[in-house]
Structures are given as structure tokens and as C-alpha cells.
Amino acid sequence: ILNVEQSPQSLHVQEGDSTNFTCSFPSSNFYALHWYRWETAKSPEALFVMTLNGDEKKKGRISATLNTKEGYSYLYIKGSQPEDSATYLCAFDRDDKIIFGKGTRLHILP
Amino acid sequence: ETGVTQTPRHLVMGMTNKKSLKCEQHLGHNAMYWYKQSAKKPLELMFVYNFKEQTENNSVPSRFSPECPNSSHLFLHLHTLQPEDSALYLCASSQEVAGGPTGELFFGEGSRLTVL
Numbered sequence: 001i002l003n004v005e006q007s008p009q010s011l012h013v014q015e016g017d018s019t020n021f022t023c024s025f026p027s028s029n030f031y032a033l034h035w036y037r038w039e040t041a042k043s044p045e046a047l048f049v050m051t052l053n054g055d056e057k058k059k060g061r062i063s064a065t066l067n068t069k070e071g072y073s074y075l076y077i078k079g080s081q082p083e084d085s086a087t088y089l090c091a092f093d094r095d096d097k098i099i100f101g102k103g104t105r106l107h108i109l110p
Numbered sequence: 111e112t113g114v115t116q117t118p119r120h121l122v123m124g125m126t127n128k129k130s131l132k133c134e135q136h137l138g139h140n141a142m143y144w145y146k147q148s149a150k151k152p153l154e155l156m157f158v159y160n161f162k163e164q165t166e167n168n169s170v171p172s173r174f175s176p177e178c179p180n181s182s183h184l185f186l187h188l189h190t191l192q193p194e195d196s197a198l199y200l201c202a203s204s205q206e207v208a209g210g211p212t213g214e215l216f217f218g219e220g221s222r223l224t225v226l
Contacts, residue, residue: 004152031210031211031212032211032212034212034214034215036215041219042219043112043114043200043217043218043219043220044153044200044215044217045112045217046214046215046216049211049213049214051211089152089153091153091215093211093212097155097158097166097168098155098212098215099152099155100145100152100153100154101152102150102151102152103152
């Protein structure tokens with residue numbers, strides 16, 4: 001059984017603060033690690049697709065790192081804004097399927 | 111607007127009904143997917159079509175029947191469903207390269223299904 005674990009399950013962050021959360025995945029048969037943002041009543045939207053150990057990617061205030069040998073990825077949000085409130089999903093791409101975690105639900109407090 | 115359109119957005123059906131969910135992508139992608147989102151569970155992959163060929167059937171009950179007539183359209187035919195099949199059904203598409211990692215998934219907004 002393959003598990004993709006995300007922590008924490010839910011997170012409340014004061015507007016302006018920075019935060020980060022974790023995705024852990026099996027370290028074998030690795031093809032890629034995806035991060036998605038899913039806002040309420042919208043469709044999940046890709047943030048990053050990462051393939052190489054040590055990858056670091058950045059999009060605006062959001063960045064992610066990847067460690068394929070130990071099987072984890074971190075997502076960082078700098079200077080949280082209300083529009084960052086969403087569920088953040090990571091997905092582990094093996095050679096035959098993509099497996100999603102349950103997500104981290106982020107609430108930005110005004 | 112992600113370029114992936116799903117209809118209907120909401121569907122209520124009885125256990126003896128037959129209905130279909132439709133997905134259309136305008137991105138020129140060669141792979142399409144059906145995912146199921148149940149409460150408090152991760153997104154579950156149901157079916158994958160690469161180049162119009164079904165390459166993945168994730169042990170889905172036969173009361174769900176996919177159809178991919180061309181690379182832009184994907185259907186999920188539903189018949190004799192159970193109340194526990196009530197969920198959000200998401201369609202996605204991606205551009206795949208043979209032997210490479212799965213490309214970025216582009217999702218529709220989903221079809222919310224309620225089975226009475």
C-alpha cells in the first residue's frame with residue numbers, strides 16, 4: 001500500500017506570517033512530486049511539478065523543496081495573504097499512477 | 111478557466127437511474143482522467159486514458175463505465191449506483207510523454223453527485 005502523508009491536516013496562520021507544511025511519500029519508484037492548490041468551489045490548480053532530488057521551485061511567495069532519497073517535500077508560503085486560504089494537495093507520481101495526499105487545509109486569519 | 115469543462119455540475123439520481131458525466135478539454139492534451147473525491151478521503155484515481163486507450167482501471171466497480179471517444183472528450187456512465195457513491199467526480203487532462211513522468215494535471219470544477 002502506498003501512502004502519501006501530508007501534515008498538518010489543518011493550519012491557521014495570521015495574515016502576514018510565513019508558514020510551511022510537509023508531504024511525505026515512498027522513496028522508491030519515484031517519477032515526480034506534484035503540488036496543487038484547491039480553493040473552495042474551484043478546481044485544483046497546479047503549483048509545481050518536481051522531478052529531481054534537491055529541486056527547489058518558486059512561484060511568487062510560494063516555494064517548494066524536494067528530497068527524493070528520504071521521501072519528503074516542503075511547501076513554503078511567505079507573508080500569507082487572505083487569497084492563500086485553500087487546501088494544498090501533494091501527489092506522488094510513480095511509474096504507473098499518481099497518488100494524492102489528503103491535503104493541508106490552510107486558513108489565513110485577518 | 112482551466113480549459114477543462116465538466117457537465118453537469120450537480121446531479122441527483124436514484125439507485126436505479128442511468129446517467130452520464132461529461133468532460134471536455136480544450137488544451138490539446140493526450141491523456142484524460144477521472145478522479146473521485148469523497149469526504150475526508152484523498153483524491154482517488156478511477157480511470158486513465160492515454161491516447162484514447164484506457165491504461166488504468168483502479169479497481170473501480172462495473173457500475174462506473176468510462177468512455178473516451180476522442181482525445182478531447184471523456185464520459186463516465188453511471189448505472190445502479192449506491193448511496194456511498196455520492197461524491198465529487200473530477201475530470202483532469204495532461205500532456206504525456208511516453209516513459210516520462212505525468213505532466214501537470216489540469217482539472218475541471220467537478221460534478222457533485224448525490225445518489226438517493
